[in-house]
Each structure stands twice: as structure tokens, then as C-alpha cells.
Amino acid sequence: MTRKSRSNSARISRRAFSAGIGAAGLAAGIAPFNIARAQGGPLKVGVLLPRSGFEAGIGQDCQRGVDIAAPILKSLGLPELAIVNGDTESSVETARSRAAQMISDSAQLLIGAFDSGQTTAIAQVAEQNGIPLVINIAAAPEITDQGYKFVFRNFPTAKMILGDAFENQKQVFNLVGTAPKTVVFMHVNDTFGTAMSKGINFVMPKFNMPYTIADEIAYDPAARDLSVEVAKAKASNPDALLLVSRLNDAMLITRELVKQRWTPQAILSMGPGWYEDQYLKTLGKLSDGPLSFVPWYDPNKPLSKKLEAALAVAYPGINLNTNHVFTFEALLVAADAYKRAGSADPKALADAIRATNITDNVSIGPGIQFDATGQNTKVKDGAVQNRDGKVVVISPPSAANAKPEWPLTSYQSRT
Amino acid sequence: VPFDVYLNVAVAGLLTGLVYGLMALGLSVIFGVVRVVNFAHGEMMSIAMYLAVVLFSGFHLDPLIMLVPIAAVMFVFGYALQAGLINPFITRPEHSQFLLLVALAIIIVNVLLIIFGPDARTVQTSYAYDSFQLGHLIVDASKLYAGAAAILFAGLLFVFFRYTLVGKSVRACADNYTGALVVGLNVNRLYALTFGIGAACVGAAGVMMTLIVDVTPIIGPTYTLLAFVIVITGGLGSMLGALVGGVLIGLTEAFAGLLFTPSAKSMFAFGILVLVLLFRPQGILGRRTA
Numbered sequence A: 001m002t003r004k005s006r007s008n009s010a011r012i013s014r015r016a017f018s019a020g021i022g023a024a025g026l027a028a029g030i031a032p033f034n035i036a037r038a039q040g041g042p043l044k045v046g047v048l049l050p051r052s053g054f055e056a057g058i059g060q061d062c063q064r065g066v067d068i069a070a071p072i073l074k075s076l077g078l079p080e081l082a083i084v085n086g087d088t089e090s091s092v093e094t095a096r097s098r099a100a101q102m103i104s105d106s107a108q109l110l111i112g113a114f115d116s117g118q119t120t121a122i123a124q125v126a127e128q129n130g131i132p133l134v135i136n137i138a139a140a141p142e143i144t145d146q147g148y149k150f151v152f153r154n155f156p157t158a159k160m161i162l163g164d165a166f167e168n169q170k171q172v173f174n175l176v177g178t179a180p181k182t183v184v185f186m187h188v189n190d191t192f193g194t195a196m197s198k199g200i201n202f203v204m205p206k207f208n209m210p211y212t213i214a215d216e217i218a219y220d221p222a223a224r225d226l227s228v229e230v231a232k233a234k235a236s237n238p239d240a241l242l243l244v245s246r247l248n249d250a251m252l253i254t255r256e257l258v259k260q261r262w263t264p265q266a267i268l269s270m271g272p273g274w275y276e277d278q279y280l281k282t283l284g285k286l287s288d289g290p291l292s293f294v295p296w297y298d299p300n301k302p303l304s305k306k307l308e309a310a311l312a313v314a315y316p317g318i319n320l321n322t323n324h325v326f327t328f329e330a331l332l333v334a335a336d337a338y339k340r341a342g343s344a345d346p347k348a349l350a351d352a353i354r355a356t357n358i359t360d361n362v363s364i365g366p367g368i369q370f371d372a373t374g375q376n377t378k379v380k381d382g383a384v385q386n387r388d389g390k391v392v393v394i395s396p397p398s399a400a401n402a403k404p405e406w407p408l409t410s411y412q413s414r415t
Numbered sequence B: 001v002p003f004d005v006y007l008n009v010a011v012a013g014l015l016t017g018l019v020y021g022l023m024a025l026g027l028s029v030i031f032g033v034v035r036v037v038n039f040a041h042g043e044m045m046s047i048a049m050y051l052a053v054v055l056f057s058g059f060h061l062d063p064l065i066m067l068v069p070i071a072a073v074m075f076v077f078g079y080a081l082q083a084g085l086i087n088p089f090i091t092r093p094e095h096s097q098f099l100l101l102v103a104l105a106i107i108i109v110n111v112l113l114i115i116f117g118p119d120a121r122t123v124q125t126s127y128a129y130d131s132f133q134l135g136h137l138i139v140d141a142s143k144l145y146a147g148a149a150a151i152l153f154a155g156l157l158f159v160f161f162r163y164t165l166v167g168k169s170v171r172a173c174a175d176n177y178t179g180a181l182v183v184g185l186n187v188n189r190l191y192a193l194t195f196g197i198g199a200a201c202v203g204a205a206g207v208m209m210t211l212i213v214d215v216t217p218i219i220g221p222t223y224t225l226l227a228f229v230i231v232i233t234g235g236l237g238s239m240l241g242a243l244v245g246g247v248l249i250g251l252t253e254a255f256a257g258l259l260f261t262p263s264a265k266s267m268f269a270f271g272i273l274v275l276v277l278l279f280r281p282q283g284i285l286g287r288r289t290a
Helices: A002-010 A014-039 A056-067 A069-075 A092-104 A116-129 A158-176 A191-207 A227-235 A247-259 A277-287 A302-314 A322-341 A346-354 B003-034 B041-059 B067-089 B094-116 B141-163 B165-175 B177-182 B187-209 B219-234 B239-259 B262-279
Strands: A043-049 A081-087 A109-112 A133-135 A151-153 A182-188 A212-219 A240-244 A266-269 A291-295 A381-387 A390-395 B131-134 B137-140
Touching: A043 A056, A043 A092, A043 A322, A056 A069, A056 A081, A056 A247, A056 A277, A056 A302, A056 A322, A069 A081, A069 A302, A069 A322, A081 A092, A081 A322, A092 A109, A092 A116, A109 A116, A109 A322, A116 A133, A116 A151, A116 A191, A133 A322, A151 A346, A158 A191, A158 A291, A158 A381, A158 A390, A182 A191, A182 A227, A191 A212, A191 A240, A212 A227, A212 B262, A227 A247, A227 B003, A227 B239, A227 B262, A240 A247, A247 A277, A277 A381, A291 A322, A302 A322, A322 A346, B003 B041, B003 B137, B003 B141, B003 B165, B003 B187, B003 B219, B003 B239, B041 B067, B041 B094, B041 B187, B041 B219, B067 B094, B067 B141, B067 B187, B094 B219, B131 B141, B137 B141, B141 B165, B141 B187, B141 B239, B165 B177, B165 B187, B177 B187, B219 B239, B219 B262, B239 B262
Parallel strands: A043 A081, A043 A109, A109 A133, A133 A151, A182 A212, A182 A240, A240 A266, A266 A291
Antiparallel strands: A291 A381, A381 A390, B131 B137
16 A cells, blocks of 8 residues: 555656656757857857768868867967767768758857768758858869858869969979970869869860870779779870879879889879878878879968977877868868857858958968858968978968979889 | 770789679678578678788788688688578578678678778788789789689689588588488588688688778678679679679779770679679579579
8 A cells, every 4th residue: 555655656647757858858958059159158060071981081180170179279269169070971961961960959050071062962951051051171163153141161162273273283394394295184073073174174274284184084982993094094195194083092093003113204183182191101102292282281371380289299290281271270260250250140150251351370372251152262272292201382482391393203113 | 095005904804803703702602502692791801801901010911821811710700600690590581681681781890990990901012012014914913913812712612612522512502402401411500611611702802802902991882782793793603603703893894994984884894784684684604593
């Protein structure tokens, strides 16, 4: 009797329990959001990167830019950011669903996602939900050509990369007093590679380049073996290789160049891969020589020195590169806008990002400002070259810290 | 395109195809005898690849020297897997077997991801960048060694199945399950042995593959799919068919890249598969079943 009575008095009905849990969940879900807005707490920033899948190496490299950001942003007097990490798994569909999930988990701003295809999907989700997206790295022009109001890109478009690349190539050719007459253009067939391939036909004629394209070879970025592609390029007997690559394929191409006993005059890359830390470390002395015409950092800027120092402490032996710099700058844009907006309201944040005018930055160029489409038109590319496991800046002259070496040292003499 | 380029591409395609063939041989052997489709085949290969990478980076043991020991380890793994996990599923519906092996594949990928991280790993042997030049023909040394080892391994397997008592018993199981039971063969043990041999094949192929490609945890599913394409093209259950299918797919991929566009290599490989399914559903060397 007694036991029954106690049981009855203590019992909570299933409905009441469910209602309680629901209310608690609702309170837990909403409360931090309200507190953040009311008390000016950290801005909840979702960072979407390809942390696994075939782009994982670069995605994890971008993450290093996030890892070293907090103390530097604090030293600049900027508010704290609460970072939530997300993995696109190098897949467009996963990028889309993770972005939607982050927004439903109350992310107030998104950053990402290195890959143009994945970033396009995230941009659609961000725009539909009215949440600002600051793109760290992605070059397909279409992303900021859609008339989006919540999408901002502090990275050059494919057209800008090509224009700057041709300008910097001519600068390098002038410095070394020679130039290739023919090139074979090898590129990945993903969104970025295809955008670059389309753009090259429009942009190249305007620059009166000294070379012609003897052949164009598109390949799968997840390819396991590029021996046929390199054999095909070699058969055209070009002076140089013009490339738009990723990391794994850059390593595969280099290995095939060695095995097929072919050293072109120059490797002219207009994308990632060839300057990545993993490329330098995996290939050792075989990594020396390729020239990359890419968005880069100005080693002479004060904030670059801070970033270099922070990276050296957090990741000894890792060279500062585009992945760290532009991911860090995306956070810089977010923190700067949050400070000026004084609120996490998405529209106020978007308006503040649109009014960004950061001159104390890291990347080459006068600073960070966005036009009406959300594109930073001030950002400039550089020409960099691998030297003894480091990456030096060759051009533009304002950012240069070394002179170019030309031609490539024979691969056979290095093995 | 000069003739020597065709020759170089043909040799590279042939050598890579032989390694593909050995990998697919494991799948074919398992299916031919145990009648279980190993959906974790490529993932098992990635285990062997990581073993080769770890032994090389930790102890500087050359993958070609470690070929037999790693194949032996994979044999034990396969034997234990069949005896402990897969055997109870032999008589269950095919979808149960499918789910079990897909689950196993996902577990392998994620365990490798946890242990090794997502970065590509490679084996930098002393001959990693060597090539042999015969006139205009340049042959990648790693591919040549891998292709030769694949032929040797496959040859040993043929001898085992044709001339040894255990090999004949395994073939008896494959030909007539009930008959094998009637004459007193220990079918469960022979199934486990067969699965072990299939795992050893894929293990050996994986070790050789480390000489040709970088290894990442997510490489497995790609090779599982490739093994299916090869085995179905060559003839499911046919050992020689697996080798022929491997060479055919290797050559198709190579020439599709050279003559058309490299980004369409897989399309041509799958095109061959579709043609085979349309005009010779049992595969090139497969036997027609009722």
C-alpha cells in the first residue's frame, strides 16, 4: 500500500514529461540566442570546410587559419567569435545539408567553403535563410553574379585570377628575359577548373601573351593516376605547363613528370596544389620550382607578420599560405562587421559587411571592400615560387621578397 | 600523337590493369565459392595499403618484400571475418549479407579515418621515381614490379586451386555444395579458407597499389566499385576472367584518356560494362547459368 501511494505521488505523466522536456529544449535552444543578441556575446560562426573526402588536406589546412585567429582578432580589438566547425566531406550535397543544419542550429554567420561547387550550394542556402555568408576561398564568378544580398566574397573570381595571373606571368617573363612559346593547359574538371577554362578564352586575348595553348587536357580532380594525361601533354612538346589543379593531382603530375623523364621550362599554376605545405613536404626537392599565380599574402604587411608568428607557434614547420590567410580574413571580416553592427541581426550584419573597409589586412592589395554584388574587387593576386621547401613572392613588386628562378631544374638531376 | 605515346600508354594501362585484375580476382574467388558479394572489398584493400605504408614509414620495409607477410595477415583477417561474422549470414537473404558488408565497409573507412586522418599517404621507395627506357618506350619501374608481382601471385593461385588437394576441395564446394557435404568436406572451414584467400589477393593487390597511388581512407569505395566492374566484365566467378577484365579496364581507361578526354575515363570503363551486360551478361569468360 505504502509503496503504491509513494509511487503515485511521485509519478509524472508521460505527457507532462514530454511537455517539460520540450519546454526545456525550447528554452535551451532560444536562450543563448537571445542572450547573445542582448548581451553582445560571441557571434556564432559556422565554418564549413571539406575536412574529409578528396579535398580534406586543403580543408584541414584552411582550418589552421581558424585555429590561430582568436588571439589576433582580440589584439585588434575585435569581438569574440564562437566557432562551430562543419564538414562538407568534399561533396556539394553534403555542403548544402550541413549549411542548412548549421542555420537551424542557430549559426548567425557562415564561412566557407574552399570549393566553388560546395560554396555555390552553401550560398543558396544562406541567401534563402537570410544568413550572411563570407566566402573564404571560391572563385567561380557565378557565386556573386546571382544578385544575392547575404553573400560576400573576399577572394578573387576566376576572371580576376586569370587577369592577375597573366599580368604577373608577363612580369616574371620580363624579369627572367625569356618566355615560353607554347603551353599545354591541364585543368581539373570541377566547378573551379571549368570556370577557369571558360574564362581563359575570354581573358587571355586581352593580355597579348607570348605563348599559344597547344592542347587543353581536362581531368578528374579525384584521379588516382595521371600518367596518360602527362603522356598526352608531353606528346605536344610544349615549352611549359599551364595548370589549374588541386593538391593530390599536383603531386601525381609531378611524379609523372619525373617518371616520364620530362622537365618543361616552367610549371605555371593558376590554382591551388603546387604551393601547399603537403606538396612541399611530400615531394621534398622535387617540389622546388613551380610558379603559382594565385591569391597570396603580402609578406611585408604588419598583420602578415603577426599571422606568420602565430602559425609558427601553433604549427611549427608549416608555411603560411592562401588557405590560412583567406580563411583568417573571412573571420576578420565577420568580427569587424559584428563590432560595427553591434548586433547579430542578420540584416544588420549583412549591411555592416557591405560597408567593410579594412586596410590592415594580410592578402595582397590595398585591403578589403565589397562592391554591390558582394565581391571584394580590391584583392590582388601574386606570383609565388617554391624554393627549398618555402614559398617566396616574386610579383607584384610591392609584395615581392625574391627574384624568379628560370628554367626549372631538371627533375632527373634531383633524384 | 606519335606512335611511341600509344605504346607507352598501352604498357602503363596493361600493368595497372594487371594489379586491378589481382584485386578483382579476390572478389571473384569469394563470390565463386562462398556466393557472398564482398561489398567491403576495396576497403579491405585499403587496410593492406595502410599496413604497407605503416611498415614502410616505421621500419623502412619495402612493400614488395612485405607483399607475402601482408597477404598472410589479410588471409588471417579474411578467415576470421568469414568464420566469425559472415558465416551466420550465408543462409540469410541477400539483402542481409549486403547490409552486413556495407556496414563493415563503412566501419573500415571510418576507423582508418580516425587512425590516420584524411591526408594522402605515400610510400617513397628508392625506385619510386625510376623508369626503364627501351628506345622510345618508357616503363614506370613501380608499375612494372607491381604488374610482375600480380602475374606471379595470380599464377600461384591458379596452381593452388588446380593442383592442391585443398584447392580441389574448395572448387568442389563451389561446384556442388550438397555434394561437398555428402563426401564429408568441412564446408564452413573451406568457406573461411576461401574468404581468407580472397582477402590475401586483395591484400597483395593493395600492397602493390601503394607503389602506384597514394592511399587515403576514402579510397576503398572507389576500388570496390572498380572491382565489381572488372569482375562483371570478366565473368563473375571466373578467375581468369577477373585478370582479363582488369587488363581490359586498365587499357580502356588509358586509351580513353589518350584518344578522347581523360575526364571521361570512367565513362568508357562503365561503357564496356554496359556492353558486356547487354551482349554477354555472363561476362567475357563467365559461364552461362540457367
